[in-house]
Amino acid sequence: GEEYFDPDLDDGEGGVSSLLHFRANIRAAGLEGTVIPALSPSQVVARLPIVPPALVFIDGGHSMPAALADWQNWGARVMAGGLLAIHDVFPNPADGGRPPHEIYKLALHSGLFKEEKAVKSLRVLRRL
Template identity: 30%
Template sequence: MRPTNITRNIGGWLTEAEGHYLYETAKKVKKGNAIVEIGSWKGKSTICLGLGSRDGRGVKIVAIDPHTGNSEHRRRFGKVNTFAEFKRNIHKAGVSPYIESILDTSENASHTFYGRVGFIFIDGAHELKSVWSDWKLWFPKVIDNGIVAFHDTWHYPGPNFATAIILLTSHHVRHPRLVDTITCFEKVEKNFFLDRIQNTCFVLYRTLVGFWGAVKLSYSSRA
């Protein structure tokens, strides 16, 4: 069963391809490493990660979210608190044993997390300052050959600009990939010239085709 069959009725913003990507990537993370999710909302993406961990090597998923909504959520919905619904959803999906919920901001959580990160999914506040802070705080915790993924990287300026700058300037990332609105890549100790060429070409490619992922996301969303 595809993970999105389980998460279809859960509020959130995730396409079927994105959910499947999270599931498959989580499934491959090796024991001794953690999966970190920044921004959980009501657990849609968390469940995809949890199902992947369950069907893979059973690694811990650290789900970080104050559950009071980011600035965009508060503009759209007013005052929110999604933690109770988040807990109900992950329990119903049977992935609670794999999830460690941290009811805090990404910045605060980063100061008390000392584990090795095999895969990080960054989907917190989308302002450039927040996205860049998540990157700077958490990238050093990702192991070499670990995977970094950002959500909403075509239609939100913050994730779009941050990932473009990373791919165009960093000597520590390679093999970028676009899954609808997710931009993901691998961390390495040092990339090569051809990797940097590929990274640059990917940014141009995403600019041209990323629109379709954003359209798919708009039809897959429910608050």
């Protein structure tokens, strides 16, 4: 299981689900006709032929294999000028899960992205 998650997201079956919160936020923002959620494991969706996304939000697993899979499957797919947002980036390991910070560093060192903005534990990178 995941070590770090908001207890309000407990799905009652031993898992974590933010889908209800996500859908409510998309609806409240008036983005239901723009945002297309992918409700499958990252590796499954990444195999589909899709138009390069303008925004990829990585708020996935906090294990190193899960975070690396998100980066490897999605980092290079962001369209030029698009955004890669990575949640739960904590430079200090005592503050939270480390793998999102590691893929954030990979993205910066890849030469594909530059940091656009940092807000609390969210890092937003722009594709060059």
